[in-house]
Amino acid sequence: xxxxxxxxxxxxxxFGRSWAVRRVSVEMHAGTLTALTxxxxxxxxxxxxxxxxxxxxxxxxxxxxxxxxxxxxxxxxRERVGFLGHxxxxxxxxxxxxxxxxxxxxxxxxxxKAATDDALLAEVGLTDASHRLARTYSRGMTxxxxxxxxxxxxxPIWLLDEPSTGLDAAGQAxxxxxxxxxxxxxxxxxxxxxxxxxLGQIDREVRLRGGRLA
Amino acid sequence: xxxxxxxxxxLAKDLKVELRTREVFLTMTLFAILIVVIFAFAFQLDADxxxxxxxxxxxxxxxxxxxxxxxRVMDKERELGAFQGLLLAPAGPMAVFWGKxxxxxxxxxAMELLVVPLALIFVSISLPTSGILTLILTLFxxxxxxxxxxxxxxxxxxxxxxxxxxxxxxxxxVVVPVLVAGVKLSAWAFDPAAEEPVGFLPLMAGFDLLxxxxxxxxxxxxxxx
Amino acid sequence: MSASSPDADLQPxxxxxxxxxxxVAAALLxxxxxxxxxxxxxxxxxxxxxxxxxxxxxxxxALIGWVGCAVASLAYLFLSARQGMEVxxxxxxxxxxxxxxxxxxxxxxxxxxxxLWAKPVWKTYWTWEPRLVLMMLTQFLFIxxxxxxxxxxxxVAGRKLAAGIAVIGGPAVYLIHVAVELWGGNHPxxxxxxxxxxxxxxxxxxxxxxxxxxxxFAASLVxxxxxxxxxxxxxxxAYLELSDREDARS
Numbered sequence: 001x002x003x004x005x006x007x008x009x010x011x012x013x014x015f016g017r018s019w020a021v022r023r024v025s026v027e028m029h030a031g032t033l034t035a036l037t038x039x040x041x042x043x044x045x046x047x048x049x050x051x052x053x054x055x056x057x058x059x060x061x062x063x064x065x066x067x068x069x070x071x072x073x074x075x076x077x078r079e080r081v082g083f084l085g086h087x088x089x090x091x092x093x094x095x096x097x098x099x100x101x102x103x104x105x106x107x108x109x110x111x112x113k114a115a116t117d118d119a120l121l122a123e124v125g126l127t128d129a130s131h132r133l134a135r136t137y138s139r140g141m142t143x144x145x146x147x148x149x150x151x152x153x154x155x156p157i158w159l160l161d162e163p164s165t166g167l168d169a170a171g172q173a174x175x176x177x178x179x180x181x182x183x184x185x186x187x188x189x190x191x192x193x194x195x196x197x198x199l200g201q202i203d204r205e206v207r208l209r210g211g212r213l214a
Numbered sequence: 215x216x217x218x219x220x221x222x223x224x225l226a227k228d229l230k231v232e233l234r235t236r237e238v239f240l241t242m243t244l245f246a247i248l249i250v251v252i253f254a255f256a257f258q259l260d261a262d263x264x265x266x267x268x269x270x271x272x273x274x275x276x277x278x279x280x281x282x283x284x285x286r287v288m289d290k291e292r293e294l295g296a297f298q299g300l301l302l303a304p305a306g307p308m309a310v311f312w313g314k315x316x317x318x319x320x321x322x323x324a325m326e327l328l329v330v331p332l333a334l335i336f337v338s339i340s341l342p343t344s345g346i347l348t349l350i351l352t353l354f355x356x357x358x359x360x361x362x363x364x365x366x367x368x369x370x371x372x373x374x375x376x377x378x379x380x381x382x383x384x385x386x387x388v389v390v391p392v393l394v395a396g397v398k399l400s401a402w403a404f405d406p407a408a409e410e411p412v413g414f415l416p417l418m419a420g421f422d423l424l425x426x427x428x429x430x431x432x433x434x435x436x437x438x439x
Numbered sequence: 440m441s442a443s444s445p446d447a448d449l450q451p452x453x454x455x456x457x458x459x460x461x462x463v464a465a466a467l468l469x470x471x472x473x474x475x476x477x478x479x480x481x482x483x484x485x486x487x488x489x490x491x492x493x494x495x496x497x498x499x500x501a502l503i504g505w506v507g508c509a510v511a512s513l514a515y516l517f518l519s520a521r522q523g524m525e526v527x528x529x530x531x532x533x534x535x536x537x538x539x540x541x542x543x544x545x546x547x548x549x550x551x552x553x554x555l556w557a558k559p560v561w562k563t564y565w566t567w568e569p570r571l572v573l574m575m576l577t578q579f580l581f582i583x584x585x586x587x588x589x590x591x592x593x594x595v596a597g598r599k600l601a602a603g604i605a606v607i608g609g610p611a612v613y614l615i616h617v618a619v620e621l622w623g624g625n626h627p628x629x630x631x632x633x634x635x636x637x638x639x640x641x642x643x644x645x646x647x648x649x650x651x652x653x654x655x656f657a658a659s660l661v662x663x664x665x666x667x668x669x670x671x672x673x674x675x676x677a678y679l680e681l682s683d684r685e686d687a688r689s
C-alpha cells in the first residue's frame with residue numbers, strides 16, 4: 001500500500017478534565033475511504049479537527065505525507081487538505097456561484113486542473129439555484145454547496161464531518177458517487193459518520209469509544 | 215505576496231457583500247446618528263456648550279459605532295463558519311487579518327463621511343476651511359488605529375461567551391490615546407485660531423505604527439492553535 | 440505531561456519559601472511604623488498625606504504587575520509555538536497570570552486610597568484627572584484579561600487569547616500615560632517634580648521603605664499565585680490521569 005498519506009500518531013486531546021481523544025494511532029492511505037464511527041461524544045469530530053490541524057494535540061502528532069505536525073499546518077500542507085466541517089464554511093449573503101468563485105480565488109486553485117464552477121454546480125445539482133443567495137438555500141442545498149466548495153480545492157486529502165447531513169436520497173447518491181470517484185483518483189478520504197450507508201463502499205471502519213480506538 | 219493578494223480577495227468579498235446588504239454600514243450609521251441626536255438633546259446644547267462638547271461627541275460616536283461595526287463584521291464571518299475556512303486557506307492568517315482590518319477601516323470611513331457632516335449640522339458648529347484637512351487627517355489616523363485594535367479583538371473574542379461585554383471592556387482602554395488625541399486635534403480643527411495642540415499627532419501616528427506591527431502578529435499567534 | 444509512575448500517586452507536599460510571609464509582614468510593619476511615627480506631618484495637606492506612601496507604592500506595584508504581565512504574555516506567545524519550549528512557556532503563562540492578578544489587586548488599592556486622599560485635599564472623591572483615568576482604564580483592561588484567563592482554564596487557545604489582550608494592552612498603558620501627560624492635570628507632582636512635599640529626609644526614608652516593603656509584598660504574592668496556578672494545572676492533569684485509569688479498569 002505504500003506510505004500512509006495521513007496518520008495519527010498516539011494522538012490525544014483533552015478538554016477540561018477529560019480526554020476527547022486518547023492515544024489514537026491510525027494510518028490512512030491513498031485511494032481509501034475511512035469511516036470514523038462511534039456514539040455521540042466519542043471524539044470523532046475532535047479527531048477530525050486534529051487531523052485537519054484545526055486543533056492542537058495535547059500529546060502525539062499528525063503526520064501528513066510522512067511529515068509530522070503538532071498543530072496548525074503550514075500553507076503548502078493546508079493546500080492539500082480539503083475540510084468539510086459540520087458548519088458549511090460559506091457566506092449566506094453570496095450566491096452559490098459567488099461562494100465558489102470566492103473560495104476558488106482564496107485557495108489559489110489551478111484553473112488547468114480543477115473543474116469549472118459550472119461543472120461543479122452541475123455535479124452537486126445546484127445549477128438552477130446557483131444565482132440565489134446561499135441564505136435562501138435549504139439545509140441540504142447548503143450541504144451540497146459546501147461539498148462543491150471542498151471539491152474545487154481538489155486536495156489529495158479529504159476530511160469530512162457528517163457529510164450526509166441534510167442530504168436527500170439523491171444527495172446521498174451524489175455523495176457516494178463523489179466518494180467512489182475520489183477513491184478511484186487516489187484521494188485519501190476520512191469521513192466522520194454515524195450512518196455508513198450514504199458513504200457507499202468504505203474500505204475501513206475506525207470505531208471510537210470514549211475517545212479511544214474501540 | 216500571496217498575503218496581500220489573499221487580503222485583497224477577502225476585502226473584495228466583504229465590499230461585495232456590504233454593497234449588497236449595506237448591513238454593517240447601516241447599523242453603524244444609524245447608531246452613530248442616534249448617539250449624536252441623543253447627546254445633543256440630553257445635554258441641551260447651546261452655542262457655547264457645543265464648542266466644548268462637539269469634539270468629544272464626535273469621537274464617542276466614532277468609537278461606539280466602530281465597536282458595533284466590528285462586532286457585526288465578525289458575526290457575519292462566523293454565521294456559517296466561513297471564518298474557519300479563511301484561516302485554513304493557504305493565504306493564511308495574515309491575509310485574513312489584513313483583509314478584515316481593511317474592510318473595517320473602509321466601513322468606518324464611509325460611515326464617518328456621512329455622519330461627521332451631519333453631526334456638525336446637528337450641533338451647528340462651523341468648521342473653518344483651514345481646519346478641514348486637520349479634521350480629515352485626524353479622523354483617518356484615529357479610525358485606522360481603532361480598526362486595527364478593534365478587528366484584532368473582535369476576531370479574538372468572536373467565540374468567547376460574554377463577548378458583548380468583553381469587547382468594549384478591552385477595546386476602549388486600549389484606544390484611549392487615539393480618543394484623547396482625536397478630541398484635542400479636532401477641537402483645534404474647529405478653532406484653528408487657538409494654540410496648536412503639540413504632540414498629539416505624533417502620538418496618534420505612533421499608535422498606528424505600533425499596532426500596524428503588533429496587531430497582525432498577535433492575530434497570527436492567537437487565532438490558530 | 441505528567442509521566443509519573445502509577446505508584447507515585449501522592450507526591451510529598453513541597454513547602455514554598457516558608458520564611459517569606461514573616462519577612463514581608465516585618466517589612467510592612469516597619470513601613471507602617473515609619474509612616475505613622477517617623478515621617479513628619481505634611482505642612483499643607485496634614486495627616487491625610489500619610490496615605491501617600493502606600494498609595495504611590497501600590498501604584499508602582501500595579502504598574503509593574505501590568506507591564507510585567509504584558510512582557511510575560513509576549514514571551515508566552517513566542518514560546519508556545521516553539522518545539523521543546525513547553526515547560527518554559529507554561530511558566531511564563533503562570534507568571535503572566537499571577538502578575539495580572541497582582542496588578543489588578545494593587546490597582547484596586549490605588550483606586551481606593553486615591554479618593555480617600557483626594558477628598559480632604561481636593562474636596563472631591565473623584566475627578567477626571569488624567570492619571571486617575573489611566574489607572575482606571577488599565578484596571579478595566581486587565582480585569583478583561585483576568586476574566587478571559589479564568590474562562591480559559593486549561594484550554595491553551597483561551598490562554599493565548601488572554602495573553603494577546605495583555606500584549607496589546609502593555610504598550611497601551613504607556614501610550615495612555617503619554618496621552619494623559621500631554622493632556623495635563625493637577626495631580627500632585629510629589630514624585631517627579633522637585634517642588635513636591637518630600638523635602639524632609641525622614642519623608643524620603645519612609646517613602647523608600649514603603650515602596651520596598653510593598654514591592655516585596657507584591658513579589659511574595661506573585662510567587663504564591665504562581666505556585667497556586669502550578670498546583671491547579673497539576674490538579675487538572677491529575678484528573679486526566681484519573682480518567683485514564685478509569686478507562687484502563689473498564
